[in-house]
Amino acid sequence: MLILHCPYCGVDAEETELHAGGQAHLTRETVGSDDEAFEDYLFMRENPKGVHFERWRHASGCGKWFHAARCTTTLEVFGTYSAQTTAPPREICDAISGKRPGWSWKTFSARMFS
Numbered sequence: 001m002l003i004l005h006c007p008y009c010g011v012d013a014e015e016t017e018l019h020a021g022g023q024a025h026l027t028r029e030t031v032g033s034d035d036e037a038f039e040d041y042l043f044m045r046e047n048p049k050g051v052h053f054e055r056w057r058h059a060s061g062c063g064k065w066f067h068a069a070r071c072t073t074t075l076e077v078f079g080t081y082s083a084q085t086t087a088p089p090r091e092i093c094d095a096i097s098g099k100r101p102g103w104s105w106k107t108f109s110a111r112m113f114s
């Protein structure tokens with residue numbers, strides 16, 4: 001079972017206490033965006049085999065949204081952090097890079113946002 005640490009209330013919550021919110025760190029398209037960029041924002045999502053950044057809500061707890069970095073193949077959780085960020089904290093990127101040589105946020109985000 002997936003267990004995520006809520007960065008707000010400090011509880012280690014089981015998956016049944018959480019609500020998945022999809023991919024984290026999406027850039028919202030708005031007035032002035034072209035149709036292709038808006039379509040990508042609405043419909044296109046990463047589905048990696050490996051490191052992924054996701055939004056989760058502590059639905060049966062404090063109710064707040066947060067981000068989690070985890071591996072989709074091993075379910076290893078690299079960390080959770082505030083949803084009020086545009087990029088994962090340095091310590092989480094370092095934890096991922098330490099276990100996945102060659103991985104970097106810069107490479108991941110360039111692929112994700114291109």
Ligand SMILES: [Zn+2]
Nearest residue numbers: 006009058062
């Ligand atoms: Zn919480």
